[in-house]
Amino acid sequence: MFSKFLNLDKEKQDRIINAAIKEFAEKGYDRASTNEIVKEAGISKGLLFHYFQNKKQLFLFLFDYCYELVTDEFYKKINLKETDFFRRMRHAIMIKADMLGTYPDIFKFIQEVFLEESAEIKIEFDRKKSELTHINMERAYEGIDFSKFRDDVDLTKIIKIINWTFEKMSDEAIQKAKLSPTHEINYQAIQAEAEEYFEVLIKCFYK
Template sequence: MFAKFLNLNTDKQDRIINAAINEFAQKGYDKASTNEIVKEAEISKGLLFHYFKNKKQMFLFLFDHCIQIITDDFYKKVDLTETDFFKRIRKAVLIKMDLLAKYPDIFKFIEEAYMDDAVDIKVEIEKKVKELNEINIGRIYEGIDFSKFRDDIDIQKILKIITWTFEKLSEETLTKAKLSPNHEIDYPAIQLEAEKYFEVLTKVFYK
C-alpha cells in the first residue's frame, strides 16, 4: 500500500515523517495542515498525495510507524528472562521512561493520537490500541513464574485485576492530560503512582 513512499531514500522519508509527526502532534488531526507538512518536508502537495491517498491514510501510517519504532526498541531492552512479575513490570516502566527521553516527538504524536476525538480516525485508533494492548499483555506476561502468586485466588483473575488497574491508571492519565492546556503527561508522576500500586498488588497477590 505504501510501496511508493517506502521506496524513497531514507532522508526524504524522514523529512516527510518528521514534518507530519510534528504537525499532527502540535495541532491534532482535524487542525493539522497538509500545506504545512509539505512546506516543512520541502515537497509538493501533489507528491505527498502520490505517496498517501489522503490525510487519514497518512495519519494511520504514521501511527503504525511510531508504534513499531517504540515496540521494537522496547522489546530489545526488556528482560523477558526475568520471571518475577512485578520486577519485570517495574523494569518495563523504567524502559518506557528511557524511550520517552529518546523519542519525545514520537511519544507526543502517539499521546495526541490516543486523545484525538476526530471522527475520521477515532474508531480506527481505538481498534488499533485495543489490539496492541492484547498483543503486548500476552508478550509481557510470557514466561512469568506464577508460583509466586497466592494459590487461593485464580491466576487469571489476578492478572485481570492487575491489567484493569493499570488500564484505569492510563485512562485517568490521558483524561487529565486531555484537559490540560498543552496535553502534557507527567511521566515521573505516573512512575511514582505506578510504584505505589506495585507495592499494594505485591502484598495482596504474592505469597
C-alpha cells in the first residue's frame, strides 16, 4: 500500500515522517494539519497525497512505523533469558524509560494515539491497540519460569490478576493525561507505583 513512499530516498522519508510525527503529537488527529506537515517537510501537498491517499492513511502508516520501531528496539534490549517473571518486568520498565529519552517525539506520538478520541479513527485504533497488547503480552512472557508461583492458586488466574493490575494502572495514567492540558504522562510516577505493586504481587503469588 505504501510502496511509493517506501521507495523514496531515506532522507526524504525521514523529513515527511518527522514532520507528521511532530504535527500529530502536538495537535492530535482532528486538529493536525496536512498543510503544516508538508510545509515542515518541504514538499507539496499533492506529493504527500501521492504517497498517502488521505490524512487517515498517513496516520495509520505513522502509527505502524513508530510502534514497530520502538517494539523492535525493545526486544533487542530485553533479556528474554531472564526467567524470573518480576525481574523481567522490572527490566522492561527500565528499558521503556530509557527509550523515552531516546525517542521522545515518537513516544509522544504513540501516547497521543492512546489518548485519541477522534470518531474517524477511534474504533479502528482501539481494536489495533487491543490486538497489539495481547501479542506483546504473550511475547514478553515467553520462557518465564512459572514454577516460582504458588501451587495452591490457579496460574491462569494469577497472570490475569497481574495483567489486570497493570492494565488498570495504564488506564488510570491515560485518564490523568487526558485531563491534563499538556497530555503529559508521568512515567517516573508510573515506575514508582509499579514497583510498589511488584512487592505486593511477589508476596501474594510467589512461593
